[in-house]
Amino acid sequence: MAAPPAPSRLRALAARALPYAPALAASGTLGALCVRAILAQAGGPALPLDDAFIHMQYARRLAEGGFFSFVAGDGYSSGATSLLWPVLLAPFHALGLRDLSLVYAVWALGLVFHAALAVETARLARPLAGPAAAAGAGAMCAGFAAFAWFAWSGMETVAFAWILTRTARLAAALCEPAPPDPATDSAAPAQPLSAPAQPPTTSAQPPSAPAQPPSAPAQPPSASIARSLALCGFVAPLLRPEGALASLLAAVALAFSASRSAPPAPLPAPPLPAPSPSRGGALWHSARSAGRLLALAPLLGPLVVPALNQLLAGHPTSSTTSVKWLIGNPNYDGPTLRAALLDNVRLLVTDVIDGGQWTAVFLPEGSAAVIALGAVALAVAAHRRGRPAHAAIVGALALGALLPCTYLSFLWNRVRYVWPFAPAWIVMAACLTRELGDAAQRLRPSLHYVTPLLAGAFAGALAARLPWAIGDLANSARAIDRQQVWLGRWAAQHLPEDARIGVNDTGALAYFSGRRTFDVVGLTTEGEARYWVAGAGSRFEHYEKLPPERRPTHFIVYPHWMACAPVLGRELVDATVEDQAILGGTTMIAYEARWDLLGSGALPVRSAPGERILDELDVSDLESEAAHAYALDPLADQRNMAIALAAPESSAPGELDPTRPELADGGRQHRTADRFVARLTAPPAEARLVLRVASDEGAELAVSVAGEEIGTVDVPRGPWVERALSLPAARLSTPTPIAITLRRGAGFHAFHYWIAGR
Known part of the structure; x- marks a missing residue:
């Protein structure tokens, strides 16, 4: 009997795309509502976060031939939190989408990933919760206001949420394979796993006749899943650094799959020569070795960005890590770090x-109870359906929110760092x-509708937040458009082409102004993150050492964020936006930069004839403090300042x-108390200590040298x-050693x- 003809490539593609059709329809409808609301409030395409324009600026520079340089004329910047997102956007810029027209491409990508995430969440839920609850999980995902926003x-x-969820689903499928279902797993073959490897013999082909080898042997479905899983595990950390969790899940699943592979069963002796058993064993061992080697591929993903940073910037960590990560922050010692971490977990x-x-716009009140009960249900579902690996992987993804x-x-930008792990919560709710x-049903068999009814109720409770979230999305987009975008366009029209703008929100100002920027936070300007983390005083001291050509000519900042008044000159224009909750401040101001006060405090205001400076500790100057072993307290960044005042009264x-x-x-x-080490090259004939200090309430300070007051x-x-x-x-x-200790007063x-001295 002739084998049935293989389906055409077009039909196969249609079959793979069919599960996405309902999700795309839902996402398209939701996207139309979101876009309409944004256009109505902002009057044109707009985005609700300045960070989105950072990605667009990196994409433009990629399209222009600058490999992750943020502005023309500067080198590589380690500030791209996502390596792949700008790469996805760059071709659209190269094809001619400029200015705000690129937003339409961003929205299109958002629609595709939103639909794909709903499909992957349903697929992850199905082996644990069954088809009805899995469909409910997909609906919950599609109607979740945070994902829409x-x-x-x-x-x-x-x-990023999609690739995390897909990695989890593939890892679970590899660890606990199930009979394939074309409607739920695009990677599965059309025939069940239990189908015989060879068709049964027929009258047209007697048993003694040798089986005709197919021209292209069918590949085990696990091989396709393994390759897809390895790719997802490699790519995930390129979308966001937290993707290292996906890399770990993929590597563990691949290693587990390779280790449990059994040698092939002995084949019956065919009439034609067959491979010897030793060759079969060698092939099996070779397959296991290849599987173990494949398990290493996901682990390479987390190394890509550090390797690029080390090669092109001279350090493995990104500037974002230096600014935002508690671990490694020099202002947190052990007890302070533990307290901060516990506070974040509690929050x-x-x-x-x-x-x-912080999340009422997205989640119904009391959602934590549903998630907690869902965690219990996840364990029960794993036991009842023999899916411990599925449950463990879902649990690991849920714990990724830590x-x-x-x-x-993690509260910045509408808690955006937490939501990629939310699909695991939705799976637990489905369970x-x-x-x-x-x-x-055990109580009354006729109650077969309870599962879909509850799943629909959960989806409805999440979707009930959509009007509020869409309104907030549009309002936030309007706020960014009226402030950062407006100031960026103003700078393009009113500032010289060679201007360099100091900014604390760098995305829209760089994208729309076309001017070089100097990121005072240090996210997109190399070398500045260390001084931002230290505080305003340390930044001022650092600016004193910057070459003049590197200093900004202008600033467009929130004054309270900048907190460095001595470098802010004449105000040029401001953008004030009220009735919003997304901006870093109601008013952002453009200034001329002022540098005439740099170095003005480098010497005492009084100096005796013939006297010279033998040693100097410039407090807040990080290099000076390090050279003098200056002792800092925890959270010193919160008590670091830069001020400009009249010359101090002096008793010198x-x-x-x-x-x-x-x-x-x-x-x-x-x-x-201040403690430091004085370093003089030779004993002076006479010397004195000059202190520039202040006190809000008045103070008495005791001075000790080498432990003696x-x-x-x-x-x-x-x-x-x-x-x-x-x-x-x-x-x-x-x-x-010199110590200045508070004897009287509050500080x-x-x-x-x-x-x-002399």
């Missing part, structure tokens, strides 16, 4: 996943509906410098002063210490 936000959030559990104040708790804050439905001998009526200096607030100084209440105290010169020839502010 971010699908049309221009961010990579939904694409996640008690507010974020419960529909509290990863953003390691950030300085809950199935277990409750089965329990109802010598003449007052009349050319410095105003000084600027960085300093650290609310100190109770040598005197005290009084600091009056009010602005800064300079006080001088004689030092035992003979003891200053070697590195000498003091330290700006500068000099050892002057």
Whole structure:
């Protein structure tokens, strides 16, 4: 009997695409509502997050031939949180989509990934919860307001959620294969796994006749799944660094699959020569080795970005990691770090996943209880259906939401770091509906509709938040358009072409102005993240050392974010947007940069004839502090400032410098003790310590040299002063510990210490 003809490639493609049709229809309808709301409020294409324009700027530079340089003229920038999202956008720019027209491409990608995420969530839920609850999971995913918000936000959030969910689904399918279902698994073959490898013999082909080998032997479905899984595990961390979780899941699943492979059963002796058993064993061992080698592929994914950073920027960590990651932040010691992490976890559990104040726009109140019960239902479903690996993988994906708790804050941008792990919560909710439905049927067999009814109720509860979320999406897009986008266009029209703009929100200002930017936060400007993390005073001290050609000519910033008034000159224009909750501030202001105060506080205001500076500790200057082993308290970044005031009153001998009526200096607030090491090359004939300090309430400071107190100084209440105290010169020839300790008062502010002498 002749084998049935293979389906055409077009029919096969249609069969694979068929499961996506309902999801695409739902996503298309939802997208139309989102886009219509945005166009109505903003008057044109707009995006609700400035970060989306960071991706678009990187995409433009890629299309222009600059490999992840953020602005023309600068080199590689390690600030791209997502390596692949700009790569996906770059071809659209190369094809001619410019300015805001690129937003339509971003929206199209959002629609596709939104639909694909709903399909993958349903597929992940089906082996654990059955077809009815799985369909409900897909509906929950499609109607989840957070996914709708971010699908049309221009961010990579939904694409990342899709690849996490797909990785989890493939890993589970590889660990616990099931008879394939073409409607739910595009990677599965059309025939069941139990189908015989060879067709039965017929009268047209007697048993003694040798079987004709097919021209292209069918490949085991697990091989296709394994390759797809390895690819997903490799790609996931290129979309976001948290994708390392997907890499780990993929590697473990692939290694487990390779290790459990059994040798092939002995074949009956055919009439023609066949491979020897030793050759068959060698092939089996070769297949196992190939499987283990494939398991290493996902583990390479998390190494790509660090390798690029090391090669092109000289350091493996990204600037985003330096700014946002708690672990490794120099301002957090062990106890402070643990407290911050626990606070974040507590906030996640008690507010974020419960529909509290931070997520009420997306989640119904009390959602945490459903997720908790869903976790129990997940374990029950795994036991009842023999799916422990599926449940473990879903649980690992759900626990991935703890990863953003390691950030300085995961509340930025509508909690966008948490939502990619939400499909696991939806799967657990689907398991809950199935277990409750089965329990109802055990009580009364006619209650077969309970599972789909509950799944529909959960989907409806999530979808009920859609009007609120769509309104917030449109309002936020309007706010960004009226502030950052407007200021970017203003800069393009009013600032010189060679201007360099200092910014704290860098996306739209760089994208629309066409001017070089200087990211004061350090996300897109290499080398600045360290100083942003340290605080405003450290940034001011750092700017003193920057070459003039690297300094901004203008600033467009939120003044309270910048917190560095000495470098902000004349105001040029501002953009004020009220009735919004997405912006970093109601008003963003464009300034001329002011650099005349740089270095103005480098010397004491009084100097005696013939006296010179023998050593200097410039407080807040990170390099000076490190050179003098200056001791910092935890959370020192929160008490770091830069100020400009009239020249301080001084008790030091010598003449007052009349050319410095105003000084600027960085300093650290609310100190109770300052300890550092003085380093002089030789013992001076005489020496004194000059302190530039201040106190809100007045203070008395005790000064010790090498552990011995040598005197005290009084600091009056009010602005800064300079006080001088004689030092035992003979003891200053070697590195000498010096301590300034609060004797009286609530605290003091330290700006500068000099050892002057002859």
